[in-house]
Amino acid sequence: MEKLRNHNIHVYLYAPSYNMSTLYLAASAEKVFIHPIGNICFGGFYKNRISAALLLEKLGIKFQTIKTGKFKDTFSSLGDFVEESNFPNQLLQDYEYTFVQQVQKKWKEKDLYRKLSEENIFSAGEAKKIGFLDEIATLPEVLQEITENGIYPKKIKISLKNSKNIWKKKIAIVFANGEIIDGTGAALFHVTKKNMSSSKIIGIINRLKRKKSIKAVLFRIDSTGGSSSAGYDLYQAVKRLSEQKLTVISIGNYATSSAYWMALGGSTIFADSTSVIGAVGAAMTRPYILEALEKIGLQVTTEKLKNTEVINFFEEYSEEAKRGTEKWISEIMNHFLEAIREHCDLDKKTLEIISDGCSFSGSYAWKYGLIDRIGGIEQALEYIRTQLGEVPVKYEYYPENKIPLLYKKLFHIGSK
Numbered sequence: 224m225e226k227l228r229n230h231n232i233h234v235y236l237y238a239p240s241y242n243m244s245t246l247y248l249a250a251s252a253e254k255v256f257i258h259p260i261g262n263i264c265f266g267g268f269y270k271n272r273i274s275a276a277l278l279l280e281k282l283g284i285k286f287q288t289i290k291t292g293k294f295k296d297t298f299s300s301l302g303d304f305v306e307e308s309n310f311p312n313q314l315l316q317d318y319e320y321t322f323v324q325q326v327q328k329k330w331k332e333k334d335l336y337r338k339l340s341e342e343n344i345f346s347a348g349e350a351k352k353i354g355f356l357d358e359i360a361t362l363p364e365v366l367q368e369i370t371e372n373g374i375y376p377k378k379i380k381i382s383l384k385n386s387k388n389i390w391k392k393k394i395a396i397v398f399a400n401g402e403i404i405d406g407t408g409a410a411l412f413h414v415t416k417k418n419m420s421s422s423k424i425i426g427i428i429n430r431l432k433r434k435k436s437i438k439a440v441l442f443r444i445d446s447t448g449g450s451s452s453a454g455y456d457l458y459q460a461v462k463r464l465s466e467q468k469l470t471v472i473s474i475g476n477y478a479t480s481s482a483y484w485m486a487l488g489g490s491t492i493f494a495d496s497t498s499v500i501g502a503v504g505a506a507m508t509r510p511y512i513l514e515a516l517e518k519i520g521l522q523v524t525t526e527k528l529k530n531t532e533v534i535n536f537f538e539e540y541s542e543e544a545k546r547g548t549e550k551w552i553s554e555i556m557n558h559f560l561e562a563i564r565e566h567c568d569l570d571k572k573t574l575e576i577i578s579d580g581c582s583f584s585g586s587y588a589w590k591y592g593l594i595d596r597i598g599g600i601e602q603a604l605e606y607i608r609t610q611l612g613e614v615p616v617k618y619e620y621y622p623e624n625k626i627p628l629l630y631k632k633l634f635h636i637g638s639k
Contacts, residue, residue, distance in 0.1 A: 224251035250329035263345040283515030290506035295580030317584035392438040403449030421453035445475035446482035454481020461488030473603040492594040493603040494585035501582040505555035
C-alpha cells in the first residue's frame, strides 16, 4: 500500500470492523473508512500454543519426541510443553513496538496506543471521535466519493516497441511457502497443510541457473520448516545458485527450522522486524498406537529374531534405538550449525542460545547476526536493483501458477 502511494496512487481502506491486523494495514492508507455500525477490537499481543498430545494419549495414541534442544518443538502440535522462556515475551514486545511505530506514523499521536490498550473495543463513532479513523460510511458511499473525486489508479504504460531490448536484466521471484517436504510427496500427519516440495523448488533453481537473462533471484520464504533432509537439499541448491547469480532471501512471517536452513544459502537475508526466525536443530516425533488398537479390540503380536531392535508404531523405542536416534539428530544439528557459522558471524554465547531451539523476532535475529538486514520484500528488491545498477529490469515469478496477481501488479509499478 505504501508503494502504491509512493507512486501517486490514492489508497482508501474500508472495513465493516477493524482488528489489530487491519488497523495496522490502515496505517498505510491515505484515508480510512468504517461502517456506521462497525467497531475496532484491539486484542493486545499474545501467542497461543495448542498441543494435541494429551488428547491423543487419551485415545491410546502416544508420541515419543527426541530433539536437540528443549525448545526445538515449539511449533509442533504434538510437542511437549516446556518451561517458560524469555524469548516468547521478547517476540511479543517486538510485535508491540512495530505496531506502535506504524500507528504513530499514520496518526501522529502517541496517546492513541494507550487509549487502544485501555479500552480495547470502540464503536465506529468513538473511533472517529478519538481519531483512529477518517470517515464513517457504507461501502457504496466510499465508492461514490472515489467516483466523484475522480480518483482512479494511474497505469504506467510501457511501449512494446523493441520489447526484446527494453528489459536488459530480469529478476526471478521464487515463492517458497508451506511445510517443507522431501520429493513431491505429502507430509506425514500434515497432508491437509500447504506443502513446499523440495524437488519442485530445486527444479526451479536448476532452470534459473540455465537462464542467462536471469541476473538475480529473490526467494520469498514463509515456512515453519519440515523435513531436515529437504531443508539441507534446499540449502545446498540455494547456495550453489548464489555462487552463479545474486541470490537474496526475503523472510515473511516465518523462516524456522529447515526453512531457516534453506535461507542460509542466500548471499543476503532480509526479514521484517516481526518475522519469526530460528528453531535451529532437529527433532523426531513418532507415534506408537498399540494401546489405541487394543481399545478397539485389535491385538498385535510381534515376532522377531534375537538381538533385533523393532522400530515400528506398536512399541516405544528401546534404549539402544533411542541412543541411535539421538546420535542421528545430533549429526543433523552439526550440519545445521555449520551452515550458520558459514553465513553468520556469531560469538560462542549466541551459538549456545540458538542451539537450544528457540525462535526469535526479526529484530532480535538482526541484532545478533542471524540475518543481514531488516526489511520486507520491497526493500529486498530495491537492494537487488541497486546491486544490478541503473538499468531496466523485469520480474519473473515462480511457481508460475501460484503467484497472486496483486504481487505482479505491485512489483511492476515503477519498475526500472
